[in-house]
């Protein structure tokens with residue numbers, strides 16, 4: 001696995017190290033293989049993250065106890081501008097070596113950009129990103145740096161790379177030819193410190209300046225002739241290279257291990273010169289032991305597979321480096337597996353995740369029951385979208401070295417990799433690159449060993465379980481508050497989302513504490529014409545690791561037939577982790593907070609409804625309500641519905657107003673997505689709450705206080721989550737409670753936020769409501785009528801909307817009028833029709849001009865009354881082929897000055913059961929109300 005740049009590094013004490021980041025150091029450099037590059041030079045830029053413990057320095061306010069960023073900047077600059085080398089990799093390596101020459105630094109991330117690289121096609125950047133530490137040390141030596149210019153004994157600190165310089169055959173440059181800034185007194189003191197430290201680090205050798213042969217550095221105006229530089233790569237001694245397994249996988253403290261192959265000779269020993277090949281050699285890679293050699297459990301599983309005639313689960317496109325074997329590999333679980341787990345007592349899932357914690361003693365091989373084996377090895381016929389969810393090491397993360405090619409046969413496993421999905425991988429990669437700071441970046445890694453190809457995925461999987469790879473694998477001591485976003489626009493989105501909420505809540509290790517109103521939102525990104533989404537946000541708390549939570553989310557997605565054909569394409573279900581406590585971190589497979597959450601009204605708006613004071617942590621974060629108000633897609637929030645979980649759904653197949661049918665097109669018929677939905681797996685069967693749940697007491701109906709319960713202020717009330725009191729859960733320390741209120745017992749939501757009771761998926765068919773009053777998951781389920789949320793009587797602007805002046809009329813931001821499909825709408829109780837008219841904000845309620853379209857306010861008389869779905873005064877507007885919009889029949893479009901809301905009205909052709917509380921959320925005219 002290649003660690004993402006700037007993600008956490010754990011120190012010897014197991015805690016995250018502090019970081020000193022230095023970005024954008026630039027210089028004209030002469031690196032490159034082309035003579036022209038050597039001749040004219042070009043811009044090089046570097047970013048560096050130093051990992052160290054800054055507490056000693058802070059405690060004494062003492063520079064000597066830390067690293068001077070100015071010195072590091074100077075070194076980086078000098079290396080960029082300094083002695084030309086062929087490869088960006090070498091430049092990065094040298095920078096890493098220079099930084100690690102400082103004994104305080106435990107690890108360093110280096111990213112070197114070469115934005116003007118001679119590439120004959122348009123591109124944005126070339127970037128090499130490496131991480132080096134005291135274990136995976138640089139394979140070239142640092143040139144003389146500010147760190148050692150005072151006293152080379154500085155290089156004798158623990159893990160100093162200076163010694164390996166000689167071992168590597170690197171010829172350090174004389175200080176007079178390689179500029180270095182003046183040493184400071186503090187560095188002399190640090191040198192003293194390093195000397196004393198070296199007593200406890202017997203492996204550290206010591207070099208004197210005379211040991212380092214000077215080489216001359218070509219002046220920039222006299223470019224060196226194009227020839228190989230005398231840098232010589234690290235060449236491991238074969239005898240030392242063999243114990244790969246021990247070096248790569250033993251969960252030892254960071255600083256206690258130095259690969260023996262590059263450990264310096266004991267002090268006083270003259271280092272043996274090594275044979276020197278021309279370029280940097282990769283890390284020693286020998287025969288990689290089979291998974292079952294490493295993990296007895298895996299062995300048992302393999303045997304079992306053999307007996308069952310199952311094939312091992314291979315990831316043929318995976319390439320392993322020793323350190324990279326910690327790549328997250330899904331512990332595959334079939335739909336069956338999920339169902340099985342659902343019925344497990346609480347703690348079952350935790351046990352599964354407990355496997356991820358380091359085990360001091362390997363477990364004894366035991367034959368495992370068939371069910372468990374299945375969870376590692378799904379039937380071949382079951383297509384695991386997860387296989388493609390996970391970033392593939394190297395390819396997806398963009399770490400594939402340029403020109404690195406594997407024989408096609410090693411990638412071809414038709415039953416696993418379908419062309420379509422490979423295509424998605426590419427898109428995924430683009431997305432990741434896009435995520436790395438907004439520019440398209442080609443990243444290059446130093447070396448990918450061929451021998452790592454084609455290893456059983458179990459191998460990586462087991463390793464993943466054996467040692468937490470990063471903070472995302474840390475299992476919290478207590479509950480962590482999390483925010484999860486769900487969305488869907490294919491199939492039967494509302495039904496799917498109802499199920500998803502119930503399924504997530506049933507998972508042990510995860511408890512949903514609050515559910516937002518349902519938002520209908522214009523699709524953001526992706527193909528131009530796709531149905532609107534339904535979106536909601538769930539507040540929850542979890543005892544799972546962040547990665548465990550992601551895995552759960554993906555399992556639920558998969559259960560609902562999630563496929564990935566194109567980036568931001570339509571989907572049956574999307575479940576994203578928005579926040580995990582206050583953790584801000586990124587890895588290849590997970591980033592929290594979700595990297596785009598801060599700009600997505602379809603997340604922020606529902607979230608702010610249930611947590612008005614929530615704050616999104618991290619870069620770009622801030623008060624959620626504020627972010628929601630200013631998010632670019634704000635105008636795409638069409639409406640919110642409160643009672644989307646409690647409101648009983650119509651019978652299946654109940655026509656276009658029903659919710660158990662595929663996405664409905666404007667003409668009331670099925671959309672082109674029908675075929676897709678036909679491919680969906682059958683809906684989950686009804687299930688009972690897991691036995692481990694606390695017993696649920698009958699409770700009163702969902703209470704809606706006068707005003708309608710909508711959090712936007714025009715309903716002042718809230719919906720109570722009438723849950724059974726839960727035992728107090730310890731909050732774990734590492735990621736303190738997220739700054740949003742996620743009260744477990746609902747109580748009044750601050751700011752009048754409206755929560756939606758968690759659905760009951762227990763008794764009435766796949767998505768149907770349970771009998772009235774039947775409590776599920778700690779929620780009291782009111783009889784349908786009681787559950788109804790009265791339509792707002794005196795709407796005022798939502799808080800978020802009120803705070804925001806939107807300039808653009810909403811419909812400009814909506815999808816084209818010819819949009820073919822709509823999501824399913826919740827059923828409507830005809831008795832609620834007239835109450836669905838939202839009066840103007842500051843005036844008397846107005847009667848709708850016609851029963852279906854109730855223009856209250858709206859554009860000046862005489863102008864077409866255009867509504868987002870393309871209607872003009874109730875007539876289809878811009879519908880292709882003259883299609884009649886389904887809204888004409890079963891929706892009332894309600895307008896108030898500055899706002900748009902759509903309310904379902906009596907439909908002549910479908911069951912009408914209840915009225916969801918659609919509420920206006922959008923300032924249609926871009927004005928404050």
Ligand SMILES: Nc1ncnc2c1ncn2[C@@H]1O[C@H](COP(=O)(O)OP(=O)(O)OP(=O)(O)O)[C@@H](O)[C@H]1O
Pocket residue numbers: 388389390391550564567568569574575576577578588589590591592593594595596
């Ligand atoms: N916070 C996160 N939540 C969910 N997935 C994440 C997160 N961070 C990274 N990922 C990764 O993103 C990958 C793609 O996720 P997904 O297909 O759901 O993207 P998407 O929903 O189409 O787009 P977006 O990520 O913009 O919402 C996942 O396989 C997962 O590994």
Ligand SMILES: Nc1nc2c(c(=O)[nH]1)N=C(CO)CN2
Pocket residue numbers: 486487488521522523524525526532533535568574602
């Ligand atoms: N309106 C809306 N747009 C989207 C959504 C979504 O959930 N809602 N999800 C996306 C990828 O996660 C991309 N675009």
